[in-house]
Amino acid sequence: MMQIRRKQISRKRDFPVDDIRRFLEPGPIVLVSSASKGRRNIMTMGWHMIMGFSPSLVGCFIWDQNESHELIRRSKACVINVPTADLIETVIGVGNCHGSEGDKFDRFSLTPRPAKKVDAPLIAECYANFECKLVDTSLIRRYSLFVFECVKAHVATKPKYPTTVHYRGHGVFMISGHNRSYRRLFKPEMLEE
Amino acid sequence: MMQIRRKQISRKRDFPVDDIRRFLEPGPIVLVSSASKGRRNIMTMGWHMIMGFSPSLVGCFIWDQNESHELIRRSKACVINVPTADLIETVIGVGNCHGSEGDKFDRFSLTPRPAKKVDAPLIAECYANFECKLVDTSLIRRYSLFVFECVKAHVATKPKYPTTVHYRGHGVFMISGHNRSYRRLFKPEMLEE
Numbered sequence: 001m002m003q004i005r006r007k008q009i010s011r012k013r014d015f016p017v018d019d020i021r022r023f024l025e026p027g028p029i030v031l032v033s034s035a036s037k038g039r040r041n042i043m044t045m046g047w048h049m050i051m052g053f054s055p056s057l058v059g060c061f062i063w064d065q066n067e068s069h070e071l072i073r074r075s076k077a078c079v080i081n082v083p084t085a086d087l088i089e090t091v092i093g094v095g096n097c098h099g100s101e102g103d104k105f106d107r108f109s110l111t112p113r114p115a116k117k118v119d120a121p122l123i124a125e126c127y128a129n130f131e132c133k134l135v136d137t138s139l140i141r142r143y144s145l146f147v148f149e150c151v152k153a154h155v156a157t158k159p160k161y162p163t164t165v166h167y168r169g170h171g172v173f174m175i176s177g178h179n180r181s182y183r184r185l186f187k188p189e190m191l192e193e
Numbered sequence: 194m195m196q197i198r199r200k201q202i203s204r205k206r207d208f209p210v211d212d213i214r215r216f217l218e219p220g221p222i223v224l225v226s227s228a229s230k231g232r233r234n235i236m237t238m239g240w241h242m243i244m245g246f247s248p249s250l251v252g253c254f255i256w257d258q259n260e261s262h263e264l265i266r267r268s269k270a271c272v273i274n275v276p277t278a279d280l281i282e283t284v285i286g287v288g289n290c291h292g293s294e295g296d297k298f299d300r301f302s303l304t305p306r307p308a309k310k311v312d313a314p315l316i317a318e319c320y321a322n323f324e325c326k327l328v329d330t331s332l333i334r335r336y337s338l339f340v341f342e343c344v345k346a347h348v349a350t351k352p353k354y355p356t357t358v359h360y361r362g363h364g365v366f367m368i369s370g371h372n373r374s375y376r377r378l379f380k381p382e383m384l385e386e
Contacts, residue, residue, distance in 0.1 A: 019362065025239050026359035026367045027220010046218050049242035051254060051336055059252065059338075061244060092378045139332070143244055143340075145252075161367065166219035168372065169212065171379050174219045174354065177370030179361065185285045186364050 006125060007086045015128070015155035017056040023082050023128050023155070024058060025050050026176065028164035029091055031081040032060070033112070034071040034120045040112065042104040042123065043068040044095035046167045048080075056150040058132065063144050067099025072146060076134040077118035080150070081126035085163045085175050090125075117152045127162040128155040199318060200279045208321070208348035210249040216275050216321050216348070217251060218243050219369065221357035222284055224274040225253070226305070227313045229267040233305065235297040235316065236261040237288035239360040241273075249343040251325065256337050260292030265339060269327040270311035273343070274319035278356045278368050283318075310345045320355040321348040 024030070032043045047061035058080065062069050072078050083091055090108050097104070105112050105121070112121035115131045122129040132148035139145040156162070166174040183191065217223075225236045240254035251273065255262050265271050276284055283301050290297070298305050298314070305314035308324045315322040325341035332338040349355070359367040376384065 022361045022363075022365075025220065026361060027218065047243050049252060049254065050240050051338070059242060059336075061242065088375065089378060092375055096378075096380045096383055143252075145244070147336075161361070161365075163370075166369070168215045168219060168354070170215075170374075171376030171384055172215075172354075172372055172374045174372050175370045176359070177356075177368045179365055179367050181363075181365045182281065182285055183364030185282060185289075187289045190289055191364055 007084065009125060009127060010156045010158050012129070012154040012156050015153040017150045017153050018053045020056060020130055020150055020153050021050045021053070023162065024048065024080070026164065027166050028082055028176070029167050029173075031083055031091065031094060031123055031126060032062070032068055032078050033081060033123055034068050034075060034078045036071045036074040039071060039099075040103065040105065040121055041068050041071055041099040042094050042110070044091050051147065055135075057135070058130075058148045058150060060146045060148060061144050062146050069144070072134060073137070073140070075119050077120045078132050078134070078148065079115055079118070079120045079122050080130040080132055080148070081123040082128040082162060082164060083126045085165050087125060088165050088173065091165060115152070122154065128153065200277065202318060202320060203349045203351050205322070205347040205349050208346040210343045210346050211246045213249060213321075213323055213343055213346050214243045214246070216355065217241065217273070219357065220359050221275055221369070222360050222366075224276055224284065224287060224316055224319060225255070225261055225271050226274060226316055227261050227264040227268060227271045229264045232264060232292075233296065233298065233314055234261050234264055234292040235287050235303070237284050244340065248328075250328070251323075251341045251343060253339045253341060254337050255339050262337070265327060266330070266333070268312050270313045271325050271327070271341065272308055272311070272313045272315050273323040273325055273341070274316040275321040275355060275357060276319045278358050280318065281358050281366065284358060308345070315347065321346065
């Protein structure tokens with residue numbers, strides 16, 4: 001059993017769904033949670049991209065060997081959870097095992113919370129939780145690409161920006177560094193995007 | 194005219210195309226260069242994802258208001274260039290202006306180099322250059338999503354990992370932090386992916 005050292009997550013607040021790029025566009029590893037017919041699962045995911053603001057679209061690569069692939073196809077929903085660097089051992093552990101090896105919430109001492117708008121559990125220990133509906137299944141067969149719409153976002157009230165983990169392959173992670181505004185260099189109309 | 198302070202890029206080497214995720218999966222802002230019929234352009238891009246190792250696929254969101262959209266549709270090629278943090282003012286400047294406002298290589302003192310396998314210029318000042326062929330146009334109309342295959346990769350010999358810039362919207366960037374191997378925590382078969 002791995003050692004667990006986790007920070008306490010501050011209270012969460014509703015966050016505008018059309019601005020979740022603040023947390024996803026920088027490219028962190030995320031945990032995807034899902035449920036269907038009494039089963040639930042979590043997977044570690046690194047291949048995702050923002051595809052629109054309004055509706056708030058996110059494209060996710062979910063390989064058909066993951067149990068989550070089937071659960072999400074059936075329930076047409078998932079939660080994208082953003083873990084912080086203190087959860088890195090959990091992130092790796094979740095990625096190391098298959099859904100068939102037992103319930104991952106129990107195994108990794110993660111706390112499921114009910115979502116407001118979709119049928120999938122939030123992971124309480126994560127900095128942010130994005131409730132997503134599957135809105136396009138047409139790219140699943142060709143590219144394992146699920147297109148989701150984020151319909152509700154919960155984000156910790158602090159810190160303003162989380163310290164996230166970003167995967168480079170071969171066991172190497174980049175940890176997110178400092179954040180800085182360069183607004184003064186932007187044309188005003190470019191800040192709308 | 195903005196002040197330019199740039200580091201010298203070390204010599205580049207060929208890099209395995211099936212391992213470019215080392216640089217793209219962490220989610221950096223990239224510069225996309227393209228050319229067609231005597232015109233060339235550069236755009237700043239934050240919405241991209243790895244979609245496969247072999248072939249080496251990258252999905253890129255390229256809005257139809259960018260001149261690059263047309264150039265890439267015509268030439269069926271681009272180069273994805275990875276800039277480092279010392280180029281952040283150039284990255285913002287390139288994003289601030291439209292291709293119709295003049296040649297961006299000249300305007301931002303960037304050096305075009307011929308690609309080996311595609312008809313698009315590399316940006317010499319960037320840490321890595323990925324020559325890409327457009328392999329799927331079917332998602333362009335619906336999602337502005339271009340699916341590219343990387344056919345040749347050039348990467349600076351050092352440092353091993355670049356310090357990259359990651360966009361959060363509203364003028365705020367995250368600068369990549371330290372890199373660390375957690376191989377000891379991975380199951381061996383998980384390191385293959």
